Amino acid sequence: MDEDPPCHPEPFKIKMIERIHLHPREKRKELIEKSGYNVFKLKSEDVFIDLLTDSGTSAMSDSQWAGMLETSQVYAGSPSYYALEKAMKDIFGFKHYVPVHQGRAAENILFSTVVKEGSYVPNNMHFDTTEANILRNKGTPVNLAVEEAYDTAKLAPFKGNMDVSKLEKFIREKTPAKIPVIMVTVTNNSAGGQPVSVKNIRETSIVAKRYGIPFFIDACRFAENSYFIKRREEGYENHSLKEIANEVFSYADGCTFSGKKEALTNIGGMLCANDDELFKELNNLTIVIEGFTTYGGLACRELEAMARGLYEVIDEEYQAYRHRQIEYFAGLLRKSGVPIVEPPGGHAVFVDAGKFLPHIQAEQFPAQALTAQLYVESGVRAVEIGSSCFGKTDEKTGEFIPARMELMRLAIPRRTYTDNHLRYVAESLICLYKKRGQIKGLRRVYAPKLLSHFTAKFEPVG
Numbered sequence: 492m493d494e495d496p497p498c499h500p501e502p503f504k505i506k507m508i509e510r511i512h513l514h515p516r517e518k519r520k521e522l523i524e525k526s527g528y529n530v531f532k533l534k535s536e537d538v539f540i541d542l543l544t545d546s547g548t549s550a551m552s553d554s555q556w557a558g559m560l561e562t563s564q565v566y567a568g569s570p571s572y573y574a575l576e577k578a579m580k581d582i583f584g585f586k587h588y589v590p591v592h593q594g595r596a597a598e599n600i601l602f603s604t605v606v607k608e609g610s611y612v613p614n615n616m617h618f619d620t621t622e623a624n625i626l627r628n629k630g631t632p633v634n635l636a637v638e639e640a641y642d643t644a645k646l647a648p649f650k651g652n653m654d655v656s657k658l659e660k661f662i663r664e665k666t667p668a669k670i671p672v673i674m675v676t677v678t679n680n681s682a683g684g685q686p687v688s689v690k691n692i693r694e695t696s697i698v699a700k701r702y703g704i705p706f707f708i709d710a711c712r713f714a715e716n717s718y719f720i721k722r723r724e725e726g727y728e729n730h731s732l733k734e735i736a737n738e739v740f741s742y743a744d745g746c747t748f749s750g751k752k753e754a755l756t757n758i759g760g761m762l763c764a765n766d767d768e769l770f771k772e773l774n775n776l777t778i779v780i781e782g783f784t785t786y787g788g789l790a791c792r793e794l795e796a797m798a799r800g801l802y803e804v805i806d807e808e809y810q811a812y813r814h815r816q817i818e819y820f821a822g823l824l825r826k827s828g829v830p831i832v833e834p835p836g837g838h839a840v841f842v843d844a845g846k847f848l849p850h851i852q853a854e855q856f857p858a859q860a861l862t863a864q865l866y867v868e869s870g871v872r873a874v875e876i877g878s879s880c881f882g883k884t885d886e887k888t889g890e891f892i893p894a895r896m897e898l899m900r901l902a903i904p905r906r907t908y909t910d911n912h913l914r915y916v917a918e919s920l921i922c923l924y925k926k927r928g929q930i931k932g933l934r935r936v937y938a939p940k941l942l943s944h945f946t947a948k949f950e951p952v953g
């Protein structure tokens with residue numbers, strides 16, 4: 492009689508809505524053709540359910556909106572900067588912080604400062620923006636995730652982990668002098684939003700310290716990762732999410748953070764570091780390219796929304812609902828045989844497009860083809876995380892090297908869509924799965940060198 496209900500419903504109710512529209516199929520077909528089969532080019536008003544990203548798409552709370560109105564807009568030393576600093580000290584615990592306008596700005600500042608020609612930056616798996624910011628500075632991004640991260644069907648609790656012995660071997664081979672920073676991304680977005688354990692982070696930091704290399708965390712989804720740790724890692728079941736985050740960050744020398752995910756805001760980010768000398772350099776570059784250090788390219792209202800959002804994201808009831816909703820969505824797809832990355836990650840369900848469309852070769856971009864066709868089928872916008880995003884062209888031979896995985900990501904914006912919206916997406920995808928043999932591959936007719944998937948253009952093959 493005294494037990495809680497078994498499922499975790501939304502720990503909030505809806506106060507404001509935004510009307511969305513589903514165009515007829517013929518119009519969707521015409522729009523995807525016009526966009527060069529690249530959903531980044533679609534107008535959002537032409538999208539029915541938008542699962543392109545969980546970044547900057549959260550619904551903010553009444554408390555966040557209220558704080559945005561209450562704060563004062565000043566150039567230096569706003570109360571919201573200090574509120575954010577207090578939240579960051581409390582949850583992240585690093586010695587120094589500077590706000591930036593989004594995660595990639597923090598990456599740009601960090602890598603422009605420490606990466607030189609010939610540098611290597613190992614990570615469990617880089618995201619496209621960390622990869623691009625390292626390449627821009629003439630460094631080489633290196634992925635050293637555990638092998639099971641690449642096995643989409645394998646059930647394991649921490650498939651996002653760094654392969655620590657591979658990391659140590661790599662450091663010895665390249666020498667520490669060529670490695671200005673080691674990173675770990677939590678959760679591991681490129682591998683399907685898979686979590687990283689505390690044990691793995693601790694071991695990575697021990698290796699980094701052994702060779703005198705700074706260790707930074709790409710902390711975009713630190714709270715979802717903390718919830719996974721609480722549920723899956725022995726010894727953490729009675730820890731609060733804040734305690735887990737405190738411990739995770741205590742092993743690092745700094746972090747980059749996109750507030751567009753887990754500060755539950757629509758813009759914002761942070762760069763943190765413990766080292767006084769390094770931080771001085773980072774701080775000075777921030778002033779040059781982002782703005783003064785107490786606003787970092789943001790309006791003060793955005794600092795306030797981040798300060799409040801950081802506490803909302805570590806609310807355990809919120810995380811329980813979020814993880815339950817993603818599991819519900821994944822379960823619908825799993826039941827109908829749609830190949831997804833298992834177990835599902837913390838911010839998205841990833842479809843294994845290579846298995847969904849085995850008749851389409853990687854050179855014909857199966858995940859891109861599936862993403863385009865899902866839009867035609869349902870008005871749903873997903874995103875390709877496959878060879879358009881991570882494929883490479885060998886500069887010497889011109890040969891195309893496909894990505895190791897062909898994934899389509901269905902990212903779930905935070906506090907935005909109901910289970911019923913996700914049921915519609917699952918039913919549409921299941922429909923498409925039944926007629927998957929009819930989906931054709933794509934030929935890429937345009938792609939810039941860096942972050943090509945944003946602006947690439949495609950044509951149907953045949």
Ligand SMILES: Cc1ncc(COP(=O)(O)O)c(C=O)c1O
Binds near residue numbers: 594620680751759760
């Ligand atoms: C793991 C990871 N790192 C960095 C970023 C970059 O953050 P932003 O989009 O705020 O620049 C993202 C964004 O999706 C991400 O998922």
